[in-house]
Amino acid sequence: MLKILSGKQVKTLDAAHIEFNGITSLDLMEKAALAFVAWWKTIPLNDALQIHIFCGAGNNGGDGFAIARLLHQSGRVVAVFKCFDELAKMSPEAFSNMEKLPSEIQQKVWSEFDPDSDGILIDAFLGVGFSGRLRSEAVEVIQRINSFAGKKVSVDIPSGLPSDELLDGPCVEADYTATFAFPKLSLLFPEHSQVTGEMVLLDIGIGDEEYSRFSGSCFFLRENDIAGVHRKFHRFSHKGDFGKILIVAGSKGKMGAAILSCTAALRTGSGLVTSLVAEEERQIVQISVPEAMVTFSLPQDLSKFDAIAIGPGIGVGRNAELLATIFKNYTNPIVLDADAITILSQNPELLALVPKGSILTPHLTEFDRILGKTENHQDRLAKASEFCQKWNLNLLIKGANSVICLADGRHIFNSSGTQFMATGGAGDVLTGMLTSFLGQGYSEERAMICGVFQHGLAGEIAGRKKRRGTIASDIIEAIPDTFVELGIS
């Protein structure tokens, strides 16, 4: 899994990569520029007539100069705007790439840029080398960039955004950010979505193993991480191997939650799913999910279940007692979602009873309910680590780039998913998937890795056809396709 380093570690990573591979830092910069231009050709407006490239004096600017040359070579009309004065100390790579600019590319200073120009703007002003407070001229450069009405694409990171911290000052408001090698931590904070726009990760040939010598507890979960995490089943596998699970979900008016989580669990591969619902609501489950069994009271012997989920749509009314009974009679990890999280926040004495290793899946509001009000993602992640370690529990903070917070302090950011998944019931689907994997004998970590990634991927698959019309049932329907796309039998 790809480690997320700090901005300060980038230089050491680059130096080690360069030395190990016998290349120069200019070669690495060229790779970055080539990766950027290859991606550029896939975005809307990539054939824009005019491309305005703002370049700083450091290596981010160096990327910009190299990109300018390559875009020019592929037939685009490019103008470069230098964001430094004649006497500024340039990085050797930036200088070298500036020298390589062909004479057809206009070179101007940033203050000559007319924000009413047509075209598209590339922001290669400041990268991960930016630190402290912006100097006053840098603020003016960023204001000029932001006054441009067309689309803006940031190289590595929007200029002005610190790589590992919260934004605290002016910053380029990008429509796209193309980041190199690994996503900078601050690009994953939801409060920065307005300045990062859509984020893409560009490979510049640094292998995951080259990160191992660096300390760090944050990771980025990608498609190639999934296949190795899955259990292998074989031709003698029987339904018992795929797990018996119990899902406690739904109540009058919210029975959809039970149907969605049970169906998602079955589509994820569960062998046997039992749904605990009120007797008067049984028909709805029996008719909608004939594959599931239904029970009306909590079975005496819970140990026969390989995994249990509780929460979606159960209501907060009298269920604290039910939660306590399950906690006292079951020792394996449980998935706790939605109303179960609210009940826990109202009855904090229950926290000590939650089976160790259980998974809580709060969205941001539920997170604040149980862990206390948080101001931002940095604060949230710190609180999450403390909570998970204190109670020996796992949290899955839902949102774009959902974060798996493990009891050992690691944070794993998910890369799959789309905005079309912001739809009622998507969380119930995730609960069903996580419980299914736990029931199939996956550890909590593996269940969360596969569950959160494939949930996002199912959303992407559904969204390709259904776009903003995607509903939770479409995500469920796409779950089997995720196994196909990932090559998992």
Ligand SMILES: NC(=O)C1=CN([C@@H]2O[C@H](COP(=O)(O)OP(=O)(O)OC[C@H]3O[C@@H](n4cnc5c(N)ncnc54)[C@H](O)[C@@H]3O)[C@@H](O)[C@H]2O)[C@H](O)CC1
């Ligand atoms: N592995 C990779 O990710 C690669 C990254 N590349 C690119 O290199 C930059 C980092 O380059 P670096 O030279 O270290 O720094 P920057 O260009 O980001 O910034 C230096 C530049 O910024 C000025 N500056 C710093 N602080 C301030 C401030 N407070 N106010 C105003 N100006 C400030 C400083 O004076 C310098 O001029 C990375 O982001 C990538 O884009 C490589 O090209 C390939 C490998």
Ligand SMILES: [K+]
């Ligand atoms: K930038």
